[in-house]
Amino acid sequence: MRPCEPDPHSSHCDPCAAMDYKSEWKEFLEKISVLQWMLTFLFMGVSFLLLLVYLMFTSLWVVPVLYFTWIVLDWDTPERGGRPSAWVRGWAVWKHFRDYCPITLVKTAELSPGRHYVLGSHPHGIMCLGVFCCFGTNAAGFPHLFPGLRPHLATLAGLFRLPVYREYLMTSGMCPVSKKSLQYLLSQPGGGNAVVIVVGGAAESLTCRPGLHSLVIRDRKGFVRLALQYGAALVPVYSFGENDVFEQVLLEEGSLGRWLQGMVRRVLGFAPCLFKGGTWGFLPYRTPITIVVGSPIPVPKLFCPPQETVDHYHQLYIEALEKLFHAHKTQCGLRPTDQLQII
Structure with a gap:
């Protein structure tokens, strides 16, 4: 095939130049889509809180008064399923967001919409980039891969x-990772709710780094107990590449910075991580993220499951997670010798 060469006698646009321009424009849209998500995640809540407090002392004071009244009246809605919007989950910006790394969702087994599920997602990474894309939006194809299921990504109640x-x-279908919220979703008749819990949480985010496959799960059994109480099948999920999109500045144990991270985690539930990325120094590296959804583990419905039963299904879950990791690691860019560390 001959390479494209400009024709000096032609008045038409150079197709190669047009393709390059289109590619550059697409790349720009991908960067902006990820940037807006990061800024939203980090600053949107605090920014609007400060704005509404400021408006209280201006002639527009009625706006924050009405809104804060609305919040009081609507206080319990997040813990009662929220208000998921297919329109918001289907925004075109999420497709550019998906293509940035890119992010891929892989299905390995059928999940019947006739029952509820508790999906344990691993690892946490710095900002749960892939998990949000796959379960907080429709960009990765969740509705097509798992028709009839409603994903609810659980995050900090605060x-x-x-x-x-x-x-x-x-609007993205997210819910508080609180007992009341999760119980409400799993108790709804008819099934169809898939609650996604990032099991390792803030403790796992403090140790993540590229090339590391270490999961904080050994003593995390609350999600198993919850599944048993409502007979919701357990589903292991592994995000290959999630730890590779950022480089974290790891602080030494015993240092002042590490102590501050631990204090913030205990008080607010999240750990402030120092990290760097690729583009502009803080956008994530363009490292592919592949999120693999494993096979469901059926569990009995026990209102008050004994500890022995919780331990049994917790061990079954860990074994299924390890099997999922080893079955897909080479396809997702890992070496055959890479191992999963459970802590």
Whole structure:
């Protein structure tokens, strides 16, 4: 095939130049889509809180008064399923967001919409980039891969107390990772809810780094107990590449910075991580993320499951997670010798 060469006698646009321009424009849209998500995640809630407080002392004071009244009346909605919006989950910006790394969702087994599921997602990474794309939007094809299921990505309950940001989170189908919220979703008749819990949480985010496959799960059994109480099948999910999109500045144990991280984690539920990325120094590296959804593990419905039963299904879950990791690691760019560390 001959390479494209400009024709000096032609008045038409150079197709190669047009393709390059289109490619550059697409790349720009991908960067902007990820940038807006990061800025939204980090600053939207606090920014609107400060804005509404400021407006309280201006002639527009009625706006924050009406909105804060609305929040009081709507206080329990996040813990009662929220207000998921197919329109918001289907925004075109999420397709550019998906293509940035890119992010791929892989299905390995059927999940019947006639029952509820508890999906344990691993690892946490810095910002759960892939998990949000796959379960907080429709860009990765969740509705087509798992028809009839409604994904609910569980996150910090405190975020749903931030003005305006709470509305944004609810439209994506996200819910507070609180007992009341999760119990409500799993108790709904008819099934169809898939609750996604990032099991390792903030503790796992503090140790993540490229090339590391270490999961904080050994003593995390609350999600198993929850599944048993409502007879919801357990589903392991592994995000290959999630730890590789950012480089974290790891602080030494015993240092002041590490102590501050631990204190913030205990008080607010999240750990402030120092990280760097690729583009502009803080956008994630363009490392592919592949999220593999494993086979469901059926569990009995026990209102008050004994500890022995919880331990049994927790061990079954870990074994299924390890099997999932080893079955897909080479296809997702890992070496055959890479191992999963459970801590």
